[in-house]
Amino acid sequence: MTDTTHPDAWTEETSQHFIDYGAYFVPEREVQVETVVSVIPPAPDGAVIVEICCGEGLLAEAIARQFPKAVFHALDGSKTMLDSTAAKLDAVGVEHSSALMDIAETGWRNFDSPVHAFVSSLAVHHLDGPGKAQLFKDLAGQLAPGGVVVICDLVEAQRDAGLKLWERHWDTGVAQRAQELDGNDKMLHFFRDDGWNYYSAPDADPIDMPSSLFDQMRWMSEAGLVEVDVHWLKAGHAIFSGRKG
Template sequence: MSVTDVFDAVAGTYDEARRRLIPCFDAFYGTAVQVAAPPLRAALAAGRTPEVLDLGAGTGLLSLLLSAAVPGVRLTLVDGAPAMLARATDQLDARSVPHRTVHADLADELPPGRYDAVVSALAIHHLDDAGKRALYRRAAAALAPGGVFVNAEQVAGPTTELDRRYDEVWLERITELGASPDEIAGSQERMRHDRPATVADQCRWLAEAGLVDVDCYFKEWRFAVFGGRAG
């Protein structure tokens, strides 16, 4: 199965397992929202609608959190899995959040526009390193002046031993949180499509793409939130 098929197959149950499979769920997504929110609020204060581009948006989880934190945003959600986007549309429509969905691969050109925030959660690690670097360049170019890019991501350990330890800790924690054997097996199957990179490498690629104030804002083992802003 392709990565798109794998995620389409779980679109209906994807969200309900997030808190069991992401042990640091609140801090992980909460940090991404905190980083993205200031330029969105600044746009509102300037009298215009803040524009958000969500890359690999899936069921719209991060977009929903952002729209709750900063009411009045307009969202563009990009994903290659139609069933995931359909789920996102249902959830955003139910909350009357202005949005559009774009069925596209992350290797494709981005939807035209200038965005106050380009965000992503648990998606870009499906690209190889060259694909990540190319996407970071496109994301940086799509930002409005002062806009931010933030990636809430699953990352590789800087050494083989640390990468092994990341996996051990993750399995321990999700078992404690009540993840079922089927949920764990399904997550491990999806992870066969993963190509994570280290935080250090990805922060360097963001700086090379032209972003400033690049930093890792949160990290707990394999889960990290990092990004930068347009100068």
């Protein structure tokens, strides 16, 4: 499923890089995971939880530990990522399935039972604005009453001052994490030199299309979700959600 022919596409090699470097480059990763888990409402036995672009499965594992009687569906465009997630969910012992998909397509957005929670971390920015608005509408249509859509993602800065701030905050976070993990700043230099800080060059990679937090919350509201709220924001990475009334 991962496109290896398109030069700008996410590839299995990109997946491996993200697995290797995520611990350094994802701001306050543990806080992100804990925050997403904490805004999922208590799940009845058998509740369906869907993760869109699950990556290596760190969030999936935390959700499965919190809701071991849920049924977890893991979706991603990378087999490397799905295999890693499945291994983690097997270890927790939660009922689960996984499927390759392309987030931009719509065929995967129909589920046999109403969904208790859709979660997605660091992936919705691969859709353009109309694509995100349509995604939120499609997910809202599949939710059980009281169910939630929880998104963690890069968001677009509205002014140059905001862009510069988030660029600096992200660099600072990577510098701190590199010191904690390795006791040196080698990974900070790699982060900068390899162009990982989106806010240093927002137009550099066409697969990255963050939208403003304001727009995304509005699109959730227009999709019929209520109590649309932001729960955390650091270095341009935001966690926000909406609930089906």
